[in-house]
Each structure stands twice: as C-alpha cells, then as structure tokens.
Amino acid sequence: MNEIPLVDLKLQYDLIKTEILQDVDQVCSSSAFIQGKYARKFEEDFSALQKIPYTVGCSNGTSAISILLEALGIGKGAEVIVPTLTFIATAEPVCHVGAVPIFVDVEPSTLNIDTAKLEAAITANTKAILPVHLYGNPANMKQILNIANKHNLTVIEDAAQAHLAKLDGATVGNFGAAATFSFYPGKNLGAYGDAGCICSSNKELIDQCRVLLDHGRSEKYLHHKIGYNQRMDGIQAAILSTKMRYLEGWTARRKAIAAQYREALSHLNQLRIVEATPGAEPVYHLFVVEVDDREGLANFLKKRNIASGVHYPIPLHLQPAFSKLNYRAGDFPVAERACQRILSLPIYPEMTEQQIAHVTESVQSFFR
Ligand SMILES: *Cc1c(COP(=O)(O)O)cnc(C)c1O
Numbered sequence: 001m002n003e004i005p006l007v008d009l010k011l012q013y014d015l016i017k018t019e020i021l022q023d024v025d026q027v028c029s030s031s032a033f034i035q036g037k038y039a040r041k042f043e044e045d046f047s048a049l050q051k052i053p054y055t056v057g058c059s060n061g062t063s064a065i066s067i068l069l070e071a072l073g074i075g076k077g078a079e080v081i082v083p084t085l086t087f088i089a090t091a092e093p094v095c096h097v098g099a100v101p102i103f104v105d106v107e108p109s110t111l112n113i114d115t116a117k118l119e120a121a122i123t124a125n126t127k128a129i130l131p132v133h134l135y136g137n138p139a140n141m142k143q144i145l146n147i148a149n150k151h152n153l154t155v156i157e158d159a160a161q162a163h164l165a166k167l168d169g170a171t172v173g174n175f176g177a178a179a180t181f182s183f184y185p186g187k188n189l190g191a192y193g194d195a196g197c198i199c200s201s202n203k204e205l206i207d208q209c210r211v212l213l214d215h216g217r218s219e220k221y222l223h224h225k226i227g228y229n230q231r232m233d234g235i236q237a238a239i240l241s242t243k244m245r246y247l248e249g250w251t252a253r254r255k256a257i258a259a260q261y262r263e264a265l266s267h268l269n270q271l272r273i274v275e276a277t278p279g280a281e282p283v284y285h286l287f288v289v290e291v292d293d294r295e296g297l298a299n300f301l302k303k304r305n306i307a308s309g310v311h312y313p314i315p316l317h318l319q320p321a322f323s324k325l326n327y328r329a330g331d332f333p334v335a336e337r338a339c340q341r342i343l344s345l346p347i348y349p350e351m352t353e354q355q356i357a358h359v360t361e362s363v364q365s366f367f368r
Contacts, residue, residue: 001304001305001354001355001358002305003305003306003307004305004306004307004346004351004355004358004359005307005346005348006307006308006309006344006346006347006348007186007346007347007348008348008350008351009185009186009190011350012348012349012350015350016242016243016246019242020192020239020242023038023235023238023239023241023242024235024238024239026038026238027234027235027237027238028235032234033233033234033235034231034233034234035057035214035231035232035233035234036234036237037234038234038235038237038238038241039057039231039232039233039234039237041237041238041241042055042057042197042232042237042238042240042241043055043056043057043197045240045241045244046181046197046199046240046244047199049164049244049247050163050164050171050172050173050181050199051170051171051174052171052173052174052179052199052200052201053200053201053203054199054200054201054202054203054205054206055197055198055199055206056197056198056206056209056210056213057195057196057197057231057232057237058195058196058197058198058209058213058230058231058232059194059195059196059213059229059230059231059232060182060183060184060194060195060196060230061089061158061160061180061181061182061183061184061187061196062089062092062093062182062196063093063196063213063228063230064180064181064182064196064197064198065089065090065093065094065130065156065158065180066093066096066097066228066230067198067209067212067213067228067230068156068178068180068198068205068209069093069094069096069097069099069128069156070097070212071205071208071209071212072127072128072154072156072177072178072205074094074097074099074127074128074154075097075098075099076098076099077098077099077125078098078099078100078125078126078127078128079099079100079101079102079123079125079126079127080094080099080100080101080102080126080127080128080129080130081101081102081103081104081113081118081121081122081126081128081129081130082094082101082102082103082104082130082132082316083103083104083105083106083112083113083131083132083134083139083335084103084104084105084106084315084316084317084332084335085106085111085134085312085315085316085335085338085339086132086134086158086312086316087160087311087312088316088319088321089160089182090130090132090158090160090316091103091316091322094130099127100125100325101316101322101325102121102123102126103121103315103316103317103325103327103331103332104117104118104121104332105117105331105332105333105334105335106134106332106334106335106338107140107334108334108338109274109275110134110137110139110140110274110275110276110277111134111135111274111288111335111338111342112131112132112133112134112137112138112139112140112277113131113132113139113140113144114334115140115143115144115147118143118144118147119147119151122147122151122153126151126153127153127154128153128154128155128156129144129147129148129153129154129155129156130155130156130157130158131144131155131157131158131176132158132160132161133157133158133159133161133162133165133172134161135161135274135282135284135285135286135287135288135311135344136161136162136165136188136254136282136283136284136285136286137162137165137274137276137277137280137282138162138165138166138167138172138277138280138282139157139277140277140278141155141157141167141175141176142168142279144175145175145176154176154177155175155176155177156176156177156178156179156180157172157173157175157176157178157179157180158179158180159172159173159179159180159181160180160181160182160184160187160196161182161187161188161285161286162188162282162283162285163181163187163188163189163247163251163283164188164247164248164251164283165280165281165282165283166280166281167277167279167280167281168279173199174201177200177202177205178198178199178200178202178205178206179198179199179200180196180197180198180199181196181197181198181199182195182196183195183196183197183236183240187285188247188250188251188254188283188285189240189243189244189247190243191236191239191240192235192236192239193233193235193236194236195232195233195236195237195240196232197232211224211225211227212225212227212228213227213228213229213230213231214227214229214230214231215227215228215229249349250349251283251349253349253350253351254283254284254285254347254348254349255281255282255283255284257284257287257347257351257356258282258284258287258347260356260360261273261287261345261347261356261359261360264360264363264364265289265360265363265364268363268364268367270291270292270367271289271290271291271363271367272289272290272291273287273288273289273290274288274289274290274342284347286309286311286344286347287344287345287346287347288311288342288343288344288345289342289343289345289363290338290341290342290343291341291343292341294310294340294341294342294343296366297343297363297366298310298343300362300366301345301359301362301363301366304358304362306345306346306358306359306362307346308343308344308345308346309343309344310339310342310343310344311342311344312339313339314339315332315335315336315339317331317332317335318336345359345363346359
C-alpha cells in the first residue's frame with residue numbers, strides 16, 4: 001500500500017482544483033489582493049459557519065492572538081494562563097504583547113487544561129485565561145468560565161484546531177470574550193498559505209482588532225494607533241470561502257474515521273485513546289493515542305507505510321524559549337508523561353476504508 005500520510009493536502013487539492021483556480025483567477029482579475037471584497041465575504045461566511053456574530057480575518061493564527069490580546073489591553077505586567085501542552089503559538093503572543101504566560105498542567109483524560117489546577121495559578125496580576133481546544137476537542141469551558149467569572153478574568157479561546165467543534169450544543173468560540181482560529185494549510189480548514197481570524201460577539205472588540213491589524217487606520221491615511229500589517233490576503237480569503245462549503249462534510253468524515261479507530265482500538269489495554277470532554281463533539285484535528293512504547297509503535301507503523309506524529313514532544317514549560325520563566329522538569333507531571341507517550345495517527349477526510357483498516361490492523365498487530 002502507498003504511504004498513508006498524517007494528512008493528504010495534495011489529494012484534497014486534486015478534488016477541488018477547478019474551483020480553487022477560479023478563485024485565484026477572480027481575485028487576480030479584480031486586484032482584490034489585500035483585504036477587499038473576498039476578505040469581507042470570508043468574514044461573513046465564517047461567522048455564519050461558526051455561528052459567531054463577528055469575524056475579522058488576519059494573517060495567521062498567531063497574529064490573531066497577539067492582536068486580540070492587545071485589543072483587550074493585555075500587556076506589560078499582565079499574566080495570562082496557558083496550558084503547557086499545546087503548540088508554542090498559543091504562548092508566544094502573550095510574550096509579544098509584553099505579558100507573561102503562566103503554564104498550567106493538563107488533565108490526564110483529555111490532555112486539555114486541568115481546571116482543577118487552574119485556580120492555583122491565578123495571582124493579582126492575572127488578566128486572562130487562554131484555553132486551547134486541543135486536537136479539536138473543546139476544553140472544559142463551563143469550569144473555566146466559572147473560575148474566570150469568580151476572579152474577573154477574560155477568557156480567550158485558542159480554537160486553531162477546532163473549527164466546528166461543539167460543547168453542550170454550542171460551537172467553540174462562543175464561550176469566551178473572543179476566539180482565534182488558524183487556517184494554516186494542515187488545519188481542518190486550511191488556506192493555501194498562512195491565514196487566521198478573530199471571532200467574537202463583541203462588535204467593538206472586533207472593530208478594534210480590525211483597526212490594529214491594518215496599521216491602526218480608520219481611513220486610508222488616518223492612523224489612530226500604531227498598528228500592524230497583519231491583514232488577510234484576498235486569495236486566501238476566496239479559497240477559504242470555497243473550502244468552507246466542504247467543511248461540514250469533511251468534519252463528518254473525520255468523526256466517522258475517529259469512531260472506526262475507537263471501535264477497533266479501544267479494547268487494547270496497552271493503548272489509551274485521548275478522551276472527549278463531557279458534552280463535547282470533537283472534530284478530530286488529530287487522533288491521539290497514548291502508549292508505553294511510542295517509538296516502537298511509530299517505527300512499526302512506518303515499516304507498514306503509515307505516518308504518525310507527536311503533538312507535542314516537549315511541553316511549553318520545558319521549551320528553551322521559555323527558560324527565563326524558570327520552570328523545571330517535574331512541575332507539570334501529567335503533560336510531561338503524556339509528551340513521552342502520545343502518538344497521532346493519520347486522520348483526514350479523504351482516507352479510504354482500506355487505509356483506515358490498514359491503520360487499525362497495524363496497530364492491533366503491534367500489540368499482538
Ligand atoms: C496552528 C496553531 C496556532 C497558530 O496558528 P498559525 O496560523 O500557524 O499561526 C495556534 N495555536 C494552536 C493550538 C495551533 O495549533
């Protein structure tokens with residue numbers, strides 16, 4: 001069997017190529033390269049899809065967090081609580097605005113931020129909690145909001161991996177003051193380059209973000225603030241509007257594949273599947289299992305032409321980039337142990353039944 005990659009963007013492109021090339025042609029023909037009508041259409045489309053009133057497109061999911069933090073007035077002297085098990089882009093923007101990321105361990109079942117350990121991390125300087133819907137599985141927003149309300153903190157959802165994920169019937173991005181999304185090519189909704197957005201039901205906040213990410217301007221040459229150039233480009237916007245029409249279907253496929261994996265693998269007692277949060281409908285950006293012999297399983301799969309990944313091998317508190325914050329090994333034992341044991345199996349909408357079966361049979365035979 002040909003290699004089963006973690007995600008197959010080339011195959012997806014082949015299926016939608018005609019529409020994508022039309023999009024590129026339209027944007028180029030109308031010279032709507034930066035923001036412009038396609039960016040506006042993307043914002044309307046994404047708000048409708050994600051069921052959040054206001055969206056502003058931007059350059060990527062990292063700048064989305066930076067711009068949002070700045071618009072919320074979170075900067076020097078502030079502390080922002082972040083789970084230690086996530087991609088570094090959750091925490092970098094906290095540093096970019098001059099605030100300090102305060103890491104919190106994750107819960108063993110879901111690997112999302114552990115709300116039982118969250119309150120202990122709050123100090124007089126804490127301004128916000130930045131939970132991540134890791135692997136497409138919503139964090140425990142009910143408890144996070146309870147804690148945030150009690151301590152008067154702002155909640156920002158990092159929904160980079162969780163387009164269309166739901167918790168208690170509501171789509172993510174509707175729980176905190178605002179949410180950020182990434183459209184990095186490999187995300188569930190991916191652009192053909194970098195792109196991201198900020199969503200909120202607070203129009204004023206989204207307007208402030210819009211000004212900040214476009215040179216602080218209200219008119220072409222009237223600048224109220226020292227802003228940034230973090231705009232979304234027209235080609236990405238048009239492509240995202242097209243791909244959005246497929247997202248519900250693609251997400252249903254991811255859920256179906258995850259259900260097949262679960263069915264085939266859940267009886268293996270040497271393997272644990274990362275659990276969904278109670279009340280959640282995860283969208284399986286990644287399908288993650290925990291095993292003792294992670295390297296052994298990864299190598300075994302590789303020999304059978306199955307790719308796998310580790311998301312992520314090093315928790316943020318042990319990253320050299322954050323060494324100044326003085327965390328040590330042992331500070332967050334759940335995340336540290338998980339980072340030694342987690343393995344992401346291939347999951348993408350275009351996987352064939354044959355490929356899915358090859359993955360499940362291979363994992364089963366590793367343990368036999
Ligand atoms: C991808 C990702 C980001 C950053 O998105 P970019 O568009 O790559 O800048 C932020 N947080 C998480 C959890 C991510 O997975």
